[in-house]
Every structure is written in C-alpha cells, then in structure tokens.
Amino acid sequence: MLRHFKKGSGSFLFLCAAAAVIAVLGACSSQPEFSGTGTDGRFVREYVRNGIIPEIWEWQSVQSGVDYAYFRNDSLPVRWHLVRIDLRTPGLELVSYPHERHFSQNGTFAGQTVQQFAADTDALVAVNATPFSYAPTRFGSRRKLTGLYAVEGVQLSEPIEKYAALLFIRTEGRLEACVLPHQTETLPERTEYAFGGFFAILSDSRIREFAYHSLDSRTAAGVSADKSVLYLLCVEGERKRSSKGLTYEECAYLLRAAGAADAMQLDGGGSAAIAISGIKTMSYPVKRHSANIFGFKVTFPQNSD
DSSP states (O other): OOOEEEOOOTHHHHHHHHHHHHHHHHTTSOOOOOOOOTTOHHHHHHHHHTTSSOSSOOOEEEETTEEEEEEEETTTTEEEEEEEEETTOTTEEEEEEOOGGGOOTTSOBOOBOHHHHHHHHTOSEEEEOSOEEEEEETTEEEEEEOSOEEETTEEEEOOOTTSOEEEEEEETTEEEEEEESSOOSSOOTTEEEEEEOSOEEEETTEEOOOSOOOOBOEEEEEEOTTSOEEEEEEEOOSSTTTOOOBOHHHHHHHHHHHTOSEEEEOSOGGGOOEEETTEEOSSSOOOOOBSOEEEEEEOOOOOOO
16 A cells, blocks of 8 residues: 555644745745755745645655655645656666657647557556647647657657756666756657747756746656656646645755756646556546657566576
C-alpha cells in the first residue's frame, strides 16, 4: 500500500485555511527571487505552514530506482503526485510517443492517453509532456506539437525559443537529464530525447518570478544538480473542490524542496496526467488524448542459464 501524506483536521485545518488565505493575498504581488538549496529552512517552513509541502518527506518505492510521494491537504485544497527517478538505475529505459512513423506529411498525428501509453509500453511511470494544438480533419481531430520534440536523436518538432525543454543526454552509457532554459535548433552532443514545455521555473536552485499566479493543474519536471535524478510532478486541478492546483512558483518551491536544482513546466491544465505502475493515480479520470508522452521502464537482463 502506498503511503499518502494527508493534513489533519480540527484546529490544524483552521490554521492551514488561514495560512492559505494569507498565501493567496500575498500572491497578488510578485515574490522575491532567492538562491539556495532545497534545505533553505525559512522558505520551506513557509510552504509547510501554507500546506503545500509536507513537513516530513516519505517516499514509497515503486521499483528499484523509482520512488513515489502523494500529498493531500483538504483545507486548501490541494493534491499532488511526485515521482523521483534515479537515472543511474541499471536497465532503466526511456520510452516516448510519438515516433516518426506516427506523423503524417503535414506534421499531425493521433493523440493518446497517458494511461494507455503506460499500458502499451509497460512503463512504471508516464506523464504528458509537450504542449500541442488541435488539427481537425475529415477523420477526427489530430494533434500538432507546439515546441521542441526530439526522439532517438531525431528532431520531429520545431523549437519555440521563449520556452524551456527537458533533455536526456547519453553520457558514458547512462542517461543524464537537464533543463534547457530556451529551446534551440542546436542541441548538446549525444542528446537522445528533448521534450519542449512551457517556462523554466527553477534554475540553479533559484526560483523564477512570474507576474501571474493562477492556480491550475500542472505537470512539471525537475532535475538534481548532478543531473542524475529526475523529478516528475503532477498537480491535480480539474476538480477545484478537491484540489485547486498550484502556481508556477509553488511548483518550483515544491520541486526544490524535494531535491531539484532546475525545473520547468510541461503541458498542464486538462492535459496534466501521470500514471504509476500502470494505474492512473489521479482522483479523476483524465480522458484527454495528449500529443506527447514519455515514461520509464526497467528491463532486467535475461539469465542465459
């Protein structure tokens, strides 16, 4: 059974609700940018008080190298899912959709749900990634990527410079991850995968400020300072009575507290979805067919005996 973080009730709920009101009012003005690590006590305590970050982090092992945390605070309300992946795990394999064969001549293709992708690929974890637009056709709606996408070293979609990208680079036989603050045509050598998203929200442990502070469903990715650990965050926000979602900055604080040094937003809103161990973890069904999905599975070498 997966262990869940859940805030308590009674007077604690009242205090959390009051803190949440203060947080919302404070969000009307821009927050100062600061530097440091995820152990910066003052800011971590603030977000614990506001009910966004757990006071004690507890991770449930999904499989060797893959851990999961779920947080729920009904007084705000907010619910989020976070997966931590050690990219040095033996047998770890990145899988993604779509591939070049899925594209038509006009650059469109059929979408897929995150849950179906996870089932089809035996992925331990899968999330939606690059934003997209709809391209209606005689045979139904197809998708067109909005931003950079490269798979197995082949670029399949053009970059949008103002947005960030999550890169996976092969180094000494293993994957390393990094957040590219601005998408570009020229990618680092040995880049195998690139997933465009929206803005970078965390850079060298510094929170990026934004003029707007809207609460919404979010999918975000974070990377540790040594590029060996990937964090995948999915925040629920489609049913506001159970979870209102988070802002970009709140996602950045959360990922930094978990251990990330760099982070970016992927496609969010109604597209935000995560599947873990082939089971949809969201409290509501996500039926949207996303244009871009990636995940991880672990394959063990076959015994020759």
